[in-house]
Amino acid sequence: MSHxxxxxxxxxxxxxxxVITGVAGYMLIEKWDLLESVYMAVTTIFTVxxxxxxxxxxxGKIFTMILIVGGVGSAIYAAGQAVEIIVEGEMTGYRKRxxxxxxxxxxxxxxxxxxxxxxxxxxxxxxxxxxxxxxxIDSKKETLSExxxxxxxxIIGDATFDHILxxxxxxxxxxxxxxSDSDVANVYVTLSARxxxxxxxxxxxxxxxxxxxxxxxxxxxxxxxxxxxxxxRMAALATRPIASDFxxxxxxxxxxxxxxxxxxxxxxSPAIHKSIGELDIRRKSGALILAVKKSNGxxxxxxxxxxxxxxxxxxxxxxxxxxYEVLEKMLAR
Numbered sequence: 001m002s003h004x005x006x007x008x009x010x011x012x013x014x015x016x017x018x019v020i021t022g023v024a025g026y027m028l029i030e031k032w033d034l035l036e037s038v039y040m041a042v043t044t045i046f047t048v049x050x051x052x053x054x055x056x057x058x059x060g061k062i063f064t065m066i067l068i069v070g071g072v073g074s075a076i077y078a079a080g081q082a083v084e085i086i087v088e089g090e091m092t093g094y095r096k097r098x099x100x101x102x103x104x105x106x107x108x109x110x111x112x113x114x115x116x117x118x119x120x121x122x123x124x125x126x127x128x129x130x131x132x133x134x135x136x137i138d139s140k141k142e143t144l145s146e147x148x149x150x151x152x153x154x155i156i157g158d159a160t161f162d163h164i165l166x167x168x169x170x171x172x173x174x175x176x177x178x179x180s181d182s183d184v185a186n187v188y189v190t191l192s193a194r195x196x197x198x199x200x201x202x203x204x205x206x207x208x209x210x211x212x213x214x215x216x217x218x219x220x221x222x223x224x225x226x227x228x229x230x231x232x233r234m235a236a237l238a239t240r241p242i243a244s245d246f247x248x249x250x251x252x253x254x255x256x257x258x259x260x261x262x263x264x265x266x267x268x269s270p271a272i273h274k275s276i277g278e279l280d281i282r283r284k285s286g287a288l289i290l291a292v293k294k295s296n297g298x299x300x301x302x303x304x305x306x307x308x309x310x311x312x313x314x315x316x317x318x319x320x321x322x323x324y325e326v327l328e329k330m331l332a333r
Contacts, residue, residue: 026041261324263331273308275306292314
């Protein structure tokens with residue numbers, strides 16, 4: 001975002017040119033010294049109305065009239081540009097943008113939402129509910145006004161360009177959500193993001209079934225089709241409404257205070273090579289272990305007291321925020 005005062009630069013250059021022309025003219029026509037010429041040029045251009053330094057020659061009078069016309073026009077143009085900047089609040093917007101850029105540059109382990117349409121709005125709401133830090137990239141200017149009111153870090157630009165992704169902190173981000181309405185844009189964003197950060201978690205939206213394979217080849221870790229998910233969800237609500245409502249409350253929040261959590265086991269965790277029963281997780285934390293994703297990618301979907309926790313495992317637990325924090329500390333210390 002360029003500084004608003006850059007709009008004043010042409011007007012200032014024109015005004016200075018008129019002043020310099022006036023000074024040179026008086027020195028050449030009237031043979032005055034520099035100080036007298038500068039004084040006369042300034043008082044003439046800004047129509048102060050002071051008396052001439054010395055009586056003017058006919059040529060000097062003609063030159064002065066021309067200088068008044070040119071100088072007053074230039075001064076009015078410069079003043080108009082300055083008023084426009086103030087009235088339109090460009091200085092305030094510039095300062096806000098600088099603060100936002102600073103905030104984005106300081107973010108780490110955040111998510112980047114590329115595309116702020118209907119899907120992007122839903123992703124942002126879920127992140128807000130879970131207090132997950134994120135940056136939005138969108139090409140629509142009205143998005144900036146909407147997000148600035150909420151103090152949400154945002155960038156207006158094309159997410160397919162590397163420099164826009166870099167500005168959003170792609171190299172230190174935890175993940176990226178490619179949820180543009182265009183499948184082509186999502187493929188390009190996924191390709192660029194994977195090159196810029198090979199370790200990035202990328203979740204991409206596919207509008208058509210054929211796009212899913214392209215997105216995976218481009219580097220997406222997960223590909224979601226809203227139409228497929230909607231169909232499965234509607235079928236589940238029709239056949240298993242109570243169970244579906246419960247899962248929805250747990251996974252997406254609601255009027256209950258517990259949720260599902262993913263808890264990675266640190267490499268130096270004292271819980272490694274110990275069983276769930278030995279750790280007494282249920283009694284000490286209150287959280288319930290529903291599943292364990294092993295380091296080899298397989299799932300233990302029926303963990304019990306004898307199930308042993310290994311290095312780099314991921315625990316899937318259900319509980320409150322407080323229970324989650326207690327369990328996380330148990331695995332870390």
